[in-house]
Amino acid sequence: MEVPLTQPPMVIGAVADFDLAVGDTATVDASGYFRDPDGDVLTFEARSSAEEVAVAEVAGSTVRIVSVAPGTSTVAITARDPEGRAAALRFQVTVPNRAPVATGAIPDLRLAVADTARVDVSGHFVDPDGEALGYGAVSSDSAVAAASAPGDTLRVIGIAPGTATVTVTARDPGALAAETSFTVRVRASGGGFDIVLDFDATVTEPHRAAIRPAAELWMSVLAGTELPAVPVPVGDRVGCYGARTSEPVGSVDDLLILVEMRDIDGPGRTLAQAGTCRLREESNLPYVSVMFFDVSDFDGLIASGDATELAMHEIAHALGFGVLWPVKGLLRDRSLGVGAIDAHFTGPLAIAAFDAAGGADYAGGAKVPVENLGGAGSANLHWRGAVLQMELMRPLNRLGVPETFSAITIQSMADLGYVVDVDRAEPYALPGGQADRLRAPGREVHLGDDVLAGPVIIVSSDGRVVRVLPNR
Structure with missing residues (x-):
């Protein structure tokens, strides 16, 4: 039986899966997970299956994982010897979706009947993952004040004298949400000097x-x-x-x-x-x-x-x-x-x-x-x-x-x-x-x-x- 003059690299360990928040990084020293039976110097490559979730970068034997957005990606690290023989290992990177956060209260509003107020609500929420948020609004009493949120702008219309609570919800692409509420006071319009x-x-x-x-x-x-x-x-x-x-x-x-x-x-x-x-x-x-x-x-x-x-x-x-x-x-x-x-x-x-x-x-x-x-x-x-x-x-x-x-x-x-x-x-x-x-x-x-x-x-x-x- 003929014995090859050279042998391919070997995987000698497993890389544990990673959970990373958006923007976080992790590093893997690939040299600790491969061995070349012939003692050859190995070179390393890394590839992410979903680069929109996580990116893999290689410098020497160091593999750097950068999380980009919520989701899951499989990262493959490949070791090659000078003859091109290779071995590979894989591990999973999970970037969990985090809920939006209400960062500041929307001040209460005072309106006259038929008045409209518009508020940019984007400054009142933040998504820790940097994702675009969608907004919705609901009034506790639509007979007093009507509320809607097309785009980033909350619109509130005074309908009749009274008080209502408007709740604004911010929702990320993964359906996680945050909300904040404020009071709208509507007074009668006209009929005298106010x-x-x-x-x-x-x-x-x-x-x-x-x-x-x-x-x-x-x-x-x-x-x-x-x-x-x-x-x-x-x-x-x-x-x-x-x-x-x-x-x-x-x-x-x-x-x-x-x-x-x-x-x-x-x-x-x-x-x-x-x-x-x-x-x-x-x-x-x-x-x-x-x-x-x-x-x-x-x-x-x-x-x-x-x-x-x-x-x-x-x-x-x-x-x-x-x-x-x-x-x-x-x-x-x-x-x-x-x-x-x-x-x-x-x-x-x-x-x-x-x-x-x-x-x-x-x-x-x-x-x-x-x-x-x-x-x-x-x-x-x-x-x-x-x-x-x-x-x-x-x-x-x-x-x-x-x-x-x-x-x-x-x-x-x-x-x-x-x-x-x-x-x-x-x-x-x-x-x-x-x-x-x-x-x-x-x-x-x-x-x-x-x-x-x-x-x-x-x-x-x-x-x-x-x-x-x-x-x-």
Whole structure:
């Protein structure tokens, strides 16, 4: 019997199967699993049966396995001697499918009936294997809010007033899934003027209880005003002067006011600040404004009964009182804050109300006189305190004594473009002079620079920014 001059390589061991997560690697030293009877130097090859699952790479005698995607692959390692004789072994590589993970909560939504909100949900889930995810959405009450998720975009439509829970599911190609839920609150649309107060966590319930009646009174005054809802870009948390909604807002109808407690300047001095940030292009009326109340002062104002009145004053600024006068061309002879210039408001309805309150024979200058003393957040933004004494919108307040919500202030809002109910005004007559002011009860405090100055964004009816007004 003839004995071959050379013999093929031999397999001398078995490689254990591998379980690898996507992106993981494993190495095998092939020289430990083969022997050449003739002592020849062996070369090695490796091949994966499913390279979409795992890839095999060879460097010398080292075989490196790289997992790519969930699935199973068989890896064959072949050893060859110089004559080309070969031996092979095989082992299995399994890459398990891992479920998607919800990485962040989708913030709650607030919508009006017929409003639509769109949210990119892809940022709220991740697949640990890097696979593409499909999405679905279901509403707990489709009579209140309808939900669907075509592609990566969740769409929620307000159907009727109420509250619903929307659950979004992300599913990978292997049918493993993750889900997250959020609340949708739907309010009625139209039928009056809506002021939505967005309180942040700094505003306690006693604070809120003092502010809400002020908004309700202004809504009753402006009930005849119906402004178009303004859509907000997908997933946007609306911001204004550093304040921001805690959740995306699908649209705004009619005015959203962000409310925070802040340390403005400590006790006394400026008690609150307000301003507007975004206006509708068609009417130049605001749809996003802000109010900050000084945390050092507000509890004391609640105790003295002045907190709601202060909120009424600041909501007036949030609606545009003072702030929008230049935009509307209603402020003349703008003051430098030193009193020498006769700043005045030229709205005809407010002038008529001023005349009716005893100002027909006013000889102190043009009508309606506007504050011409104080800083940039006071002058040109209020009624002149020396003339319209004890009126709500002068830059002064008598602690413990109500200021008057006059027809002059209400009609100035009509001059801005709002529809008003002047019957909500309180009786008011211009005081007779200095003696009347001295007899007025209550400790008088200056409200300080309570109007914020900053750029204002003008937005079209479809939510596009069309221009920006510089600081007033």
